[in-house]
Amino acid sequence: MAERSTAAVDVADNGGNKPPAADAAKATADGVDTQNGRAADGSMPEKDGERRKAAPAAAPELHSGHKLARRYRLEECVTRLDGFSSWRAMDEKLRRAVGVHLLPADHPRARAVLAAARSSALLGDPRFVHVLDAVEENDLVYVVHEWLPDATELTALLAVAPLEPHEAYQLVTQVSQAMAAAHREGLAHLRLTPSAILRTSTGQYRIRGLAVNAALRGITSDTPQRADTEAIGALLYAALTQRWPYEVDAYGLTGLPKGVGLIAPDQVRAGVHRGLGELAMRALANDGATASRQEPACTTPEELAKAVAAMPRIRPPEPAFTAPPEYQQTTYQQGSYGRPPTRPGAPATRPIVVPPPPLQSRTGRVLKWGVAALLIAALGLGSWQLADTLLDRVKGDSGGTGNSQSTKTNEDKKNPKESKPLAIKGAAEYYPDGKAQDLDGVSKSYDNDPSSFWRTYRYDDGPDLGAYKEGLGLVFDLGEEQEVSAASIAFRYDGDHTTATIYAAPSLSSSTPIKSMKQIATGTTKDKQLELATDTPVKTRYVVLWLTAMPRAGASEYSGAGYKQGISNVVFSRIS
Numbered sequence: 001m002a003e004r005s006t007a008a009v010d011v012a013d014n015g016g017n018k019p020p021a022a023d024a025a026k027a028t029a030d031g032v033d034t035q036n037g038r039a040a041d042g043s044m045p046e047k048d049g050e051r052r053k054a055a056p057a058a059a060p061e062l063h064s065g066h067k068l069a070r071r072y073r074l075e076e077c078v079t080r081l082d083g084f085s086s087w088r089a090m091d092e093k094l095r096r097a098v099g100v101h102l103l104p105a106d107h108p109r110a111r112a113v114l115a116a117a118r119s120s121a122l123l124g125d126p127r128f129v130h131v132l133d134a135v136e137e138n139d140l141v142y143v144v145h146e147w148l149p150d151a152t153e154l155t156a157l158l159a160v161a162p163l164e165p166h167e168a169y170q171l172v173t174q175v176s177q178a179m180a181a182a183h184r185e186g187l188a189h190l191r192l193t194p195s196a197i198l199r200t201s202t203g204q205y206r207i208r209g210l211a212v213n214a215a216l217r218g219i220t221s222d223t224p225q226r227a228d229t230e231a232i233g234a235l236l237y238a239a240l241t242q243r244w245p246y247e248v249d250a251y252g253l254t255g256l257p258k259g260v261g262l263i264a265p266d267q268v269r270a271g272v273h274r275g276l277g278e279l280a281m282r283a284l285a286n287d288g289a290t291a292s293r294q295e296p297a298c299t300t301p302e303e304l305a306k307a308v309a310a311m312p313r314i315r316p317p318e319p320a321f322t323a324p325p326e327y328q329q330t331t332y333q334q335g336s337y338g339r340p341p342t343r344p345g346a347p348a349t350r351p352i353v354v355p356p357p358p359l360q361s362r363t364g365r366v367l368k369w370g371v372a373a374l375l376i377a378a379l380g381l382g383s384w385q386l387a388d389t390l391l392d393r394v395k396g397d398s399g400g401t402g403n404s405q406s407t408k409t410n411e412d413k414k415n416p417k418e419s420k421p422l423a424i425k426g427a428a429e430y431y432p433d434g435k436a437q438d439l440d441g442v443s444k445s446y447d448n449d450p451s452s453f454w455r456t457y458r459y460d461d462g463p464d465l466g467a468y469k470e471g472l473g474l475v476f477d478l479g480e481e482q483e484v485s486a487a488s489i490a491f492r493y494d495g496d497h498t499t500a501t502i503y504a505a506p507s508l509s510s511s512t513p514i515k516s517m518k519q520i521a522t523g524t525t526k527d528k529q530l531e532l533a534t535d536t537p538v539k540t541r542y543v544v545l546w547l548t549a550m551p552r553a554g555a556s557e558y559s560g561a562g563y564k565q566g567i568s569n570v571v572f573s574r575i576s
Contacts, residue, residue: 062102067092068142069135072100083107084216088147097147098132101216102140109218110141116215117143123185126511127178127434129198129208143212151198151206154235158194159252162242165273169314171197172236172279174205174434176308179228179301181439182210188224190214192231194238194251204434225300232304233283240276241268245284275311282307309457419486422572425479428508429454430544433469445474445567453492453566455558456550462563463497463549473500473546475508476570483537484520485575487545489530492566495551499524502532502572504540514546524549533575543572 062085066074076088084103091098103110117134124130133144154171157163163171175197179189189196191213198206214220221227237245244253245262256263262284265277278295283304285297298304424446429436437456444452456472465471478484487502503517520543521532550565 062087068100068140069137072098072142072144074100082217083109084113089144091144097149099145099147101143101145101212103142103216105136105139105141107141109215110136112215112218113143113212114141116211119187120210120212123182123187123210124509125178125181126432126509127174127204127206128182128210129206131212145208145212148198148200148206150201154194154197154199154239155251157199158238158242162269163239164317165276166314166316168236168239168273168276169308169311170203171205171239172232172276172304173308175207175232175235176301176305177434177436178205178207179232180305181436183225183228183301184439187211188214188221189228189231190219190221190224191217192228192235194235194253197235229283229298229301229304232301233280233298236276236280237265237284240265240272240280243268245280273314276314279304279307279311313460419573419575422478422482422484422574424476424570424572426477426508428475428477428510430473430475430505430510430546432510432513435469437472442474446476446570448569450490450568453568455492455566456547456564458559458562458564459550460562463499463551465548465550471514471546471548473544474567474570475505475510475542475544476572477508478541478543478572481539481541482572483539483574484543484572485537486531486533486573487521487543488571488573489532489545489567490569491525491528491530492568493551493553493564494526494528495553497524497526497549498530498547498551498565499549500530500532501546501548503544503546504538505542505544507542514544517544526551537574545570 062074062077064075064077068074068089071091071093072089073092074087074089077085078088079086084101084107087100087102089098089100090096101113103113107113114134114136117131120128121131121134129146129148131143131145133142135142135144162168175192179192182189187210189207189210191209192207196207196209196213198208200206234245237243238251238253242253244250244255246255247258248255256268262281265280266272266274279298282295282298295307298307427442427446429439429442431437438454441452441454445454454474459465484502484504489500491498499522501522502520503514504520505517506512518538518540520538520540521534523530523532545567547565550563552563553561553565555561
């Protein structure tokens with residue numbers, strides 16, 4: 001996998017001269033600037049052999065309308081750089097737009113690009129722009145990836161203004177968690193620039209070019225985790241200040257003054273959120289720069305994600321309230337509709353509004369008596385039905401139905417229902433909003449060890465999670481389709497209150513929304529144990545356990561006091 005530190009600024013190498021600022025470009029799906037026909041994030045400067053020396057190889061000479069694999073029709077070439085080209089294309093089979101990277105099969109980096117693309121495709125994380133295909137065919141190597149027409153590059157967002165504190169908090173939270181997950185699978189990005197970050201219309205941040213962007217340019221690194229962490233710090237710094245944290249201009253942002261080194265964000269722009277500014281400095285601490293105060297520097301995305309989680313939650317700004325316009329009477333309400341206008345110079349007179357007459361006519365009296373008669377009849381009918389119900393109940397207590405109830409109870413005792421536990425083969429965290437809770441503790445939720453547990457973050461408000469998110473939970477794999485009738489859940493904390501629901505899921509992925517799943521059972525408890533059951537078993541292989549309310553609990557070794565929960569054991573069963 002291609003790796004390289006992004007400590008150096010991603011700008012064009014022009015022989016030591018000050019590189020021009022990159023123009024903010026509209027959002028595309030493969031990291032290119034369609035306004036000036038070159039890569040939107042520029043080329044990386046050479047540094048101690050970190051970039052592989054490649055023999056010149058011309059980009060394939062293709063044209064709009066050319067088809068790859070009789071499926072992908074090239075529509076617009078958005079860049080040609082370093083012997084490869086990038087295109088916007090149309091998948092004629094699925095009728096959707098895609099992005100395509102093309103390079104000759106004999107290109108020195110062709111094998112590395114294919115390997116990086118195939119490794120990235122296996123990740124399947126919804127926080128990354130997915131690689132759809134990686135093929136060598138007819139002396140060409142091409143990589144097909146998602147195209148997000150509704151997304152906007154961070155470059156374009158920062159060209160307008162710095163991000164609000166809540167938006168910057170969401171940016172660093174989602175990107176650091178996503179990159180921590182990627183590094184756990186052995187994948188690095190090494191080109192995390194503003195043009196590699198996309199914000200969708202729903203507010204989710206997506207990362208494109210995982211491993212592939214670096215492989216296309218032959219970028220390597222001996223410390224990939226440190227490189228990606230510093231790159232996230234640079235993104236956060238730029239989001240807070242609208243300045244690039246180095247001495248050169250890049251990505252449409254002005255660099256810092258020369259000779260002063262790395263300075264804190266609140267010294268660059270007034271009003272910067274203090275906690276986020278300190279976090280950016282901790283991630284950027286390198287090459288002589290030091291973290292603010294006494295906190296240690298963050299050297300991996302995992303450390304940075306934990307530092308973000310330890311911060312007090314930043315609430316979104318309150319929506320602006322617009323006062324409604326003052327009430328104005330219309331001419332119709334004022335009683336002048338259809339009247340001729342007043343003569344010029346005549347004094348204005350306020351019309352007299354006469355209330356409608358009461359029901360004093362013969363029709364009105366008949367209507368009133370009819371309504372009264374209906375009310376009396378309804379009251380009498382209700383009284384009769386109530387008396388009849390009470391009489392039936394008295395007869396039943398005297399022995400009329402007692403024999404049948406006793407017989408049914410005896411039959412239940414003779415034929416008790418059998419509960420068969422279902423083995424859990426695996427599990428994953430279910431977080432459709434991209435915010436994981438405890439990825440490393442998932443296996444502790446079904447290990448039959450009451451001392452271990454999967455835990456959630458601590459929240460300030462509760463017990464309902466509606467103020468923060470739709471919910472949170474886990475998805476379990478039963479190995480094969482099973483009839484699920486019940487679930488027994490052991491919680492870490494008791495109190496008012498925990499609400500849990502189990503759903504039948506199509507897979508372990510978090511990409512399927514909870515509203516599209518079939519509900520099996522739901523319940524609420526104030527204890528540490530919750531039993532869920534349904535009369536109609538549901539056949540499924542994957543089961544989502546979804547929490548929508550959590551009790552308040554005291555401080556622990558993992559978090560302070562607040563609304564939180566832990567799951568120490570889950571058992572699914574079939575009742576027959």
